[in-house]
Amino acid sequence: MKTRTKISTKKLIVTALLAALAYVLNSFVHFPAMAPFQHFVDVLAAVLVGPWYGFASALICGILRMLSGRTIQAVTGAIFGPVLGGLIYRKTHNLYLVFVGEVIGTGIFGALSSYPLMKIFYGLDVKEWYYFIPYYTPAAIVGAGMGLAVLLFFRRSGLLKKMTQSLN
Structure with missing residues (x-):
């Protein structure tokens, strides 16, 4: 029991550090809509920490970014990639497929989930449900490529x- 608690504590600490790293990097290096x-x-x-801790890290960073003035896209654009990438890595241990999982998770699932939320909460007046895909996918490709490297x-x-x- 002691060993399991020690591992969970390490993963929680690394999760918090990753969330902080993402928040700081996104605060100082800002691109419009990316x-x-x-x-x-x-x-x-x-x-490093798997799909669920990765989800927590992205959620924490997204909430912090929302508190700093960003829209709900800070959350929806972040949470799907680490879950899909982490699940893929857990099954295959292939780093290149983590890249693919992040791009699909963010570029497709994150973009599609952002559309209705932006419409409901922010009054987005766009008719195309795929509106965010061209914005999310390039950012995911660039960022996931850096992570893969x-x-x-x-x-x-x-x-x-x-x-x-x-950590395991």
């Missing part, structure tokens, strides 16, 4: 194995 550093951190979270570097140096072993 948050590539959220997707960068989502890919890291999917591999870091993970590949970590794997090559042996650091990824050490990190995942200490």
Whole structure:
């Protein structure tokens, strides 16, 4: 029981650190309608802490970004990628598929879930349900690509194995 608690505590701490990293990076490096550093951190979270802790990290960062003046898109654009990427990684241990999971999770699922929420809560007057896909997908590709590059570097140096072993 003690060991399980220790692992959960480590994962909670890493989750909080990843949320903070995403928030800080997205605050200082801002692109209009894009948050590539959220997707960068989502890919890291999917591999390091898994889909559910990755979801928590993205949700925490999204809520903090909303409190800083962003719309609900800060949450919907972030939460699906680490879940899908993390579930894929859990089954395959393929880093390239985590990239694909993040892009599909954000670029498709996040974009599609944003449309009705933006319409209901913010009065978005757009008729196309796919409106956000062209905005979310490029940001997800850029950010997930950066995350993949870091993970590949970590794997090559042996650091990824050490990190995942200490967290699992």
